Amino acid sequence: MIYGYTRISTQKQNILRQVRNILAIYPDARIIQEIYTGTKFQGRKYLDKLLKKLKASDTVVFDSVSRMSRDAEEGFKLYVQLFNSGINLVFLKEPHINTDTYKKAMRTQIALTGDKVDLILQGVNEYLMELAKEQTRLAFDQAEKEVKDLQQRTKEGIETARQSGKQIGQIPGTTLVTKKSLAAKELILKHNKAFGGNLTNEETWTLAGITKTTFYKYKKQLTV
Numbered sequence: 001m002i003y004g005y006t007r008i009s010t011q012k013q014n015i016l017r018q019v020r021n022i023l024a025i026y027p028d029a030r031i032i033q034e035i036y037t038g039t040k041f042q043g044r045k046y047l048d049k050l051l052k053k054l055k056a057s058d059t060v061v062f063d064s065v066s067r068m069s070r071d072a073e074e075g076f077k078l079y080v081q082l083f084n085s086g087i088n089l090v091f092l093k094e095p096h097i098n099t100d101t102y103k104k105a106m107r108t109q110i111a112l113t114g115d116k117v118d119l120i121l122q123g124v125n126e127y128l129m130e131l132a133k134e135q136t137r138l139a140f141d142q143a144e145k146e147v148k149d150l151q152q153r154t155k156e157g158i159e160t161a162r163q164s165g166k167q168i169g170q171i172p173g174t175t176l177v178t179k180k181s182l183a184a185k186e187l188i189l190k191h192n193k194a195f196g197g198n199l200t201n202e203e204t205w206t207l208a209g210i211t212k213t214t215f216y217k218y219k220k221q222l223t224v
Helices: 016-025 045-053 072-084 099-107 118-163 179-191 201-208 212-223
Strands: 002-008 030-035 059-062 088-091
Touching: 002 016, 002 045, 016 030, 030 045, 072 088, 072 099, 072 118, 088 099, 179 201, 179 212, 201 212
Parallel strands: 002 030, 002 059, 059 088
Antiparallel strands: none
């Protein structure tokens, strides 16, 4: 079975780019979509489910290594765990760390000869494996570094704006109005049972494409 795992951090981001990239190369992949904020892979509902159902020879495709994990240590640990379980991992933007890299290093090991030169040959084989491991570690390190760099740039940008006297974030006491929030509220007023409609709360927030928390926030605003 081939799975394509996609992830975004917030609903404002577009996950379709990742989906298109995967399906372009693996049209039969079963796509899994997840919205999750954070660098660690623990706690991701759909990734956790996927990891539990994977079997040897299954393939998991990621658009990039950061979609699997942006924590270098934990990402590499999961990579090795899945590799040892016979799971194939594919990273479209970092093909040099696909699990085939490890397998190739193992297949191309030089046969020992039974004499003193074996010490050299064994060293070469170990070097090839360590090289494959190092490439994988570097990819996860880079993904984690990109997150930290973004956090630092955001922090510096906010501080620069604050020193310039600009308003940071929403003005206290005001309600942020967007086209999406207006459309969601219209659906709530039209379809939710609390306003004379036929849909339950869960059915309403699913129809509106918003989270449970956002639904109750909008509902409260509409009843004030």
